[in-house]
Amino acid sequence: MQSMPKRLIMLLAVVMVIAIAVIQTRHESRQLFAELQTRQAERDALNVEWGKLLLEEGAWSQHRRVEAMARSRLGMNTPDAAHIRVVRVTRDAAP
Template identity: 40%
Template structure:
């Protein structure tokens, strides 16, 4: 009697897929691999975009600091220029703070 044989449903489905459904199984695997690749690529792209934004903010902060240093350098350069002109052209000298209270009388 053929009717007394018992087959498990997963076994029957697996056997049918292997016999008659090789192309759909291959296509299903390709779709799943493609979906995982898209999700992974999107995640990495978002991480890189966030990192790029962080680097742009850091670059802007460094640019502002660099401009402030240039301004400070120019201000200090102007001071040393004034000091150089005072010593060379006007023959001015630095005052020693310890000798500041001594008055020379003639």
């Protein structure tokens, strides 16, 4: 009969250890899920930014293409400083 309380105490200790392990695992699971949601939100924001950057790159590459075609096909170039005239309009001269 004396071994029965020892077995009961051992069983109770094992159950307590398992219960603590389950609680710890659930807590870690919740923390990891919260981190996952944060990372997914960051990923979504980065995907939106990536899309905007792709659009911007398309706009800039279009400008470079037009400039390259103007130089090669039409023989256009940027004028020298001697050929640039700056015209300033004063308020008195405006109609």
